Amino acid sequence: MSLTADPIVAAGGIAAYQRALREGRLSAETAVSAYLARIAAVDGAIRAYEHVDAAGALKAARAVDAMLAAGADPGPLAGLPISIKDNFAVAGMPAYAGTRVPIEDLMPREEGSIVKRLRELGCVILGKTRSVEFALGITGLSTPRGAPRNPWDPVRERVTGGSSSGAAAAVGAGLCAVAFGTDTGGSVRVPAALCGRVGLKTGAGRWATDGVLPLSHALDTIGLISASAADAALVYAAVQGVACPPLQDLRGLALGLPRAYFYRDLAPEIAEATKSALDALRRAGAVLHDIDVPEASGRDAYFPVALPACLIKLMGADRFLAQRKNMDPLVAERGERGLTVTAAQLAALETGRAAHAAAAGKRFADCVAWITPTTTVAAPTVSELQDRARNWTLAMGMTQCSQPVNYLDLCAVSVPLPRPGAMPAGLQIVVPQGEELRALALAQAIEACLGQQPAADIEAYTRSKQLHQRAS
Numbered sequence: 001m002s003l004t005a006d007p008i009v010a011a012g013g014i015a016a017y018q019r020a021l022r023e024g025r026l027s028a029e030t031a032v033s034a035y036l037a038r039i040a041a042v043d044g045a046i047r048a049y050e051h052v053d054a055a056g057a058l059k060a061a062r063a064v065d066a067m068l069a070a071g072a073d074p075g076p077l078a079g080l081p082i083s084i085k086d087n088f089a090v091a092g093m094p095a096y097a098g099t100r101v102p103i104e105d106l107m108p109r110e111e112g113s114i115v116k117r118l119r120e121l122g123c124v125i126l127g128k129t130r131s132v133e134f135a136l137g138i139t140g141l142s143t144p145r146g147a148p149r150n151p152w153d154p155v156r157e158r159v160t161g162g163s164s165s166g167a168a169a170a171v172g173a174g175l176c177a178v179a180f181g182t183d184t185g186g187s188v189r190v191p192a193a194l195c196g197r198v199g200l201k202t203g204a205g206r207w208a209t210d211g212v213l214p215l216s217h218a219l220d221t222i223g224l225i226s227a228s229a230a231d232a233a234l235v236y237a238a239v240q241g242v243a244c245p246p247l248q249d250l251r252g253l254a255l256g257l258p259r260a261y262f263y264r265d266l267a268p269e270i271a272e273a274t275k276s277a278l279d280a281l282r283r284a285g286a287v288l289h290d291i292d293v294p295e296a297s298g299r300d301a302y303f304p305v306a307l308p309a310c311l312i313k314l315m316g317a318d319r320f321l322a323q324r325k326n327m328d329p330l331v332a333e334r335g336e337r338g339l340t341v342t343a344a345q346l347a348a349l350e351t352g353r354a355a356h357a358a359a360a361g362k363r364f365a366d367c368v369a370w371i372t373p374t375t376t377v378a379a380p381t382v383s384e385l386q387d388r389a390r391n392w393t394l395a396m397g398m399t400q401c402s403q404p405v406n407y408l409d410l411c412a413v414s415v416p417l418p419r420p421g422a423m424p425a426g427l428q429i430v431v432p433q434g435e436e437l438r439a440l441a442l443a444q445a446i447e448a449c450l451g452q453q454p455a456a457d458i459e460a461y462t463r464s465k466q467l468h469q470r471a472s
Helices: 014-022 030-048 056-067 114-119 164-170 189-194 229-240 268-283 292-317 317-326 329-341 343-366 388-399 403-407 436-450 459-471
Strands: 047-052 082-085 124-129 179-183 196-201 221-226 254-257 288-289 369-373 411-416 426-431
Touching: 014 056, 014 229, 030 047, 030 056, 030 082, 030 124, 030 459, 056 124, 082 164, 114 124, 114 229, 124 164, 164 189, 164 221, 179 229, 179 343, 189 221, 189 288, 189 388, 189 411, 189 426, 196 229, 196 436, 221 229, 229 411, 229 436, 268 288, 268 369, 268 436, 292 317, 292 329, 292 343, 292 403, 292 436, 317 329, 343 369, 343 403, 343 411, 369 436, 411 436
Parallel strands: 082 124, 082 179, 254 288, 254 369
Antiparallel strands: 047 124, 179 221, 196 221, 196 411, 369 426, 411 426
């Protein structure tokens, strides 16, 4: 079995897959079986999945094939093999939210609106992907239930980014066609960037978060990770029941560069890759100019106070104190800070956030979008993060460009910055609330301009396994 490219991406993406299904050149059962075979072959090394529902996925795929054979339309995403982050409720599947703390009374009991909608559209759910404990962590490391590895480096173990860590690893390794996760401060876009995929953060309230274990009711959003911007646009449009947005013409398009905050302290390789991308956009006719977004720095004071308080609100102080020893040390350390946060502090932070969001919305007056790096660094090795001080520095760099988007109530898409021979990085497209279609049209145009990221070498994992077996 060849593992060079996943079955749908190799066939030309989701649109080509849908045509093949309807023309009888491919069956949903065949595609789903191929994904399940890939999962069985390499997920022992990648560790993207918390739970795989092979029987349920094959049953759903056969139902799609039966509908097509009967002349019925199973939906615009018929037979699409997807994964769902482990903080979502999915019927018949366990839900751990990355923790070993008992959460049966906290976890929603029924599937939420988005999972139900995906089923209506014909999607096939392969399983649940790993999450950082309580979705509170940007590096992707999480000790209670284990962390995925970045599929782009089969030699040195690197992080995926988080908290939708398994989602990015699954799409990056071709273990599903599209993954759904949550984004509270970058939890979809950051892992998408570090794993060389496209990540969409929808605006607050665009997709209801019912059926998802909450972290922050103010910031939580649902997003997706896909292999291409075209796939992301197609899936988003199907969920919304609207036409898929075409590529945006870059000629004469005004794009803002908020350099003062989003471009500071970039790792040299990220700065170089970002500059090359911006130069390519200029050559394509885009008009790039510097803008100032001073409101972005409000995230510095907000997140270290608000998210720990949210965790304590979710768990309750008594449960947190009783279970602290069973939690990831960094999550527990962050949560402890929330024990002393007052309601007055939170109210003041939210008042300030609302004012900053209103002011930032006006920064789009002379540009249709902001363009920034997605992270300030590429994926570090796991060993680099063992040092607490280094861990904190890298984590702040991973969230520097993503957290302001949530803080300011905006939408964003991360697209890969092709870096042959190097670890992936992302370019972030930021638009006002409610402008997801604009962001996806731009993402497709920018992806076409820069070139699409190739697939990770998943066969390297089977080769290294075979070599290890021979050596032993």
